[in-house]
Amino acid sequence: MNTLTLDKLKIGSNGIIKKINNLGSIRRRLFDIGLIEGTKVKSVLTSPGKDPIAYFIRGCLIAIRNEDAKKIEVEECE
Amino acid sequence: MNKKIALAGNPNVGKSTVFNALTGLKQHTGNWAGKTVENAMGKLTYQNQDYQIYDLPGTYSLISHSLEEEIAKNFICFEQPDVIVVVCDAVCLERNLNLVLQILEISKKVIICVNLLDEAKKKNIYVDLKKLSQILNVEVVGTSARSKQGLDELVKKIAFFKNKSTYEIKYPPLIEESISKLIPFIECENLNPRWVALKIIENDEKTINLIEKYLNKNLITPNIESKVNDIKNNLLENDILTNEINDIVVTNIVNEANKIANKVVTFKDQNYNSKDHKIDKILTSKWLGIPIMLMLLMVIFWLTIKGANKPSEILFNFLFYISDKLEIFLNFIHLPYIFIDVIINGVYKVLAWVVSVMLPPMAIFFPLFTILEDLGYLPRIAFNLDKYFHKCLSCGKQALTMCMGFGCNAVGVTGARIIDSKRERLLAIITNSLVPCNGRFPTLIAIISMFLVVGSSSLLSSLILTLVILFSILMTLLVTKILSHTILKGQPSSFTLELPPYRRPQIIKVIIRSIFERSIFVLGRAVMIAMPAGLIIWLLANIGTPSILSICTNFLDPFAHIFGMDGVILMAFILGFPANEIVIPLMIMGYMSLGSITDITDLTVLKNLFLANNWTIITALCVMTFSLIHWPCSTTCLTIKKETKSLKWTMVSILIPTIIGFICCFLINMIGHIFM
Incomplete structure (x- = not known):
């Protein structure tokens, strides 16, 4: 299986979170919205400037900046 | 004894709607996360028992230490509410259960209110309330608060609450x-x-x-x-390791919420949000996202300008007809001339100007803006613009507060609480008054239609107004960037932004409420502020020879001319500090009392009054620019003081736009005179 960082996940494809390397408040914010290791995410929307990207996470659409998404490892899946 | 009831829940799940329905209050609701930023309290009486209902700020969890979360957590932990109603969104129950589980760890006096059942049903999502109740050993009520369904049951469950939950989450x-x-x-x-x-x-x-x-x-x-x-x-x-325990605990809670959700929620249509996604694909697309945003803005302006024309004319004719009758009546009762003059030319006319010229655009713009907000479009604007704010070392949520500023700058300043980082919050507060509020739009519209548009093309006027707004957004970005490199140095903080599902706004309700509430508010302000201001202008114009007004305006004149304006204009801006919507009426009063024209029978004559006082296109541009960028109104200043709790930052918020406004006017004036 293909492991990459969340920001590189293609629009429309799904992934499983493998590791969250963010620290501090953003780490807790990600936990808040239910983003933990093992969570299934789908990359859904890019903003006009290609940053941030919005992901479908546990039934909600959440925008995360690429510099934060870069620290999240994800495994592409069906 | 009053019973204390807390309403907790994720942001944007309709807590405020439930709150309003329970208490009969009219807390403003909007389709974006973070609308309620402080505890609101309302009362409910049921079977002779009084209840105090507290609407807590929306939070995703109780672990991340943000401002709104601290407020909610403090209340739940230390205020000892008799019942905590956790309002959940049926559409994404799983994430909401996260918070339910965290609250159950703190208190067992919980009722779960699964709201937005109607919306879930439309998306073919079904929640087994009974099962949820069994699993958590908690009372569960299903509601659709917007259509008031299930609320009676909720009140009953609150009143007869006794079943404390025994549920405990199990950790490794x-x-x-x-x-x-x-x-x-x-x-x-x-x-x-x-x-x-x-x-x-x-x-x-x-x-x-x-x-x-x-x-x-x-x-x-x-x-x-x-x-x-x-x-x-x-x-x-x-x-x-100690610092890993938190991860383990959170993971455990999230997984537990997932397990429960899997047991109680059925998705009959896996692609339930495909319609939203299709709309989003267009509204945030690379090429169309920002043009559509500007187009929407332009349509709103066009409707405002076009729609305000007729009512403005009718109100104008009516109020000035009354003015004549009032004068005849006052003469009839033999009131001394000086009093008649004060009442008619001082107080009444300013009031009539505010009502006829300023009120209609405000009463139209506000509901239109509210509909856009209820629809859920504002977070998309933040999403579209985040990159640009990021480049200015700030965050996209500032775009959201900026949009709130279009309605009212004071609201925009309060709204800045949704920004976690203190530095970025200050940036949002200081730059908020750079976008024109509802009270300044009519000023801009009036000047555009008088000086920049030949004939009366509403379309062209709205196009120009859109460009003006674009300019103010660019100024916001520029000032944010400059501040980020000087007095508010720092790195942009990370952020997550929720894009809520689109909701159909309750159009009729919004229009009726906005028109009535907004109009009454503006009228109230007109009476409170425009009338005394009119009185002051009249007194200044009529006391002494030469009058105090001409001394003041003559004094301000040379200074004002450097910036392409004149003494009367600057005086009007200064006296307009309590409310921006009185600036133009004050200018008119100022010019009239200085004796240029005595009678205005028609809105078009206004232009002649300004022309007679040496207005040129440069003057018009400078007045527009200064109206756009100058000190915030008194209400906004007080709000800034309240929010920042610092005199220093309040002063900075006043000085920065003032200085920039003067600089811009100076440049426009200079460049204008080179070409003309």
Whole structure:
């Protein structure tokens, strides 16, 4: 299986979170919205400037900046 | 005895709608996360029992220490509410259960209100309320608060509440073991010892400090400290570091919420949000996203300008017809001429100007803007613009507060609480008055249609107004960037932004409410502020020879001319400090009392009045620019003081736009004179 960082996940494809390397408040914010290791995410929307990207996470659409998404490892899946 | 009821829940799940329905209050609701930023309290009486209902700020969880979360957590932990109603969104119940589980750790007096059932049904999502109730051993009520369904049952469940939940979330054995080791040593009165023990093991200093403050004693006694050390060593032996405990706990809660959701929620249509996604694909697309945003803005302006024309004319004719009759009447009762002059030319006419010229555009723009907000478009604007704010070392949520500023700058300043980082919050507050509020739009519209548009093309006027707004957005970005490199240095903080599902706005309700509430508000302000201001202008114009007004305006004149304006204009801006919508009426009064024209029978004559006072296109541009960029109105200043709790930052928020406004006007004036 293909492991990459969340920001590189293609629009429309799904992934499983493998590791969250963010620290501090953003780490807790990600936990808040239910983003933990093992969570299934789908990359859904890019903003006009290609940053941030919005992901479908546990039934909600959440925008995360690429510099934060870069620290999240994800495994592409069906 | 009043009973205390708390309404908790994720942001944007309709807590405020439930609150309004229960209390009959009219807390403003909007389709974006973070609308309620402080506890609102309302009352409910049911079967002779009084209830105080508290609407807590929306939070995703109780672990991330943001401002709104602290407010909610403090209330739940330390105010000892009799019942906590956790309002959940049926459409994404799983994430909402996260918060339910966290609250259940703190208090067992919980009722779950699964709201937005109607919306879920439309998306073919079904929630088994009975099963949820069984699993958590909690009372569950299903509601659709917007259509008031299920609220009676909710009130009943609140009134007859007695069934405290017995549900406890189970952690991995090592953590459970550690908790039970610690519990016997914890004395914490009304708090759940299991929760307090967990916080101690997690080493959550912030929460521990709050608990200690509440209990007014030291929680970590030497006895407990040695126990904690034992526990930590034991965990270390099993390869669990203290800073990992929090991760384990959170993961456990999220997984538990997932398990419960899988048992109670059925999705009959896996692609339930495909329609939203299709709309989003267009509204945030690379090429169309920003043009569509500007187009929408332009349409709103066009509707405002076009729609305001007729009512403006009718109100104008009516109010000035009354003015004549009033004058005849006052003469008839033999009031001395000087009083008639004060009443008619001082007080009444300013009021009539505000009502006829300023009120109609405000009463139209505001509901249109509210509909856009209810629809859920504002977070998309933040999403579209985040990159640009990021480049200016700020965050996209500033775009959201900026949009709120279009309605009212004071609201925009308060709304800045949704921004976590203090530095970015200050940026949003200081730059908020750079976008024109509802009270300044009519000024801009009036000047555009008088000086920049030949004939009366509403379309061209709205196009120009859109460009003006584009300019103010660019100024916001520029000033943000400059501030980020000077007095508010720092790196942009990380952020997550929720894009809520689109909701159909309750159009009729919004229009009726906005028109009535907004109009009454503006009328009230007109009476409170425009009338005294009119009185002051009249007194200034009529006391002494030469009059105080001409002394003042003559004094301001040379200074104002450097910036392409004149003494009367600057005076009007100064006297307009309490409310921006009186600036133009004050200019008119100023010019009229200086004796240029005595009677205005028609809105078009206004232009001649300005022309007679040497207005040129440069003057018009400078007045527009200064109206756009100058000190915030008094209400906004007070709000800034309240929000920043700092005189320094309030002064900065006043000085920065003022200085920039003068600089811009100076440049326009200079460049204008080179070409003309």
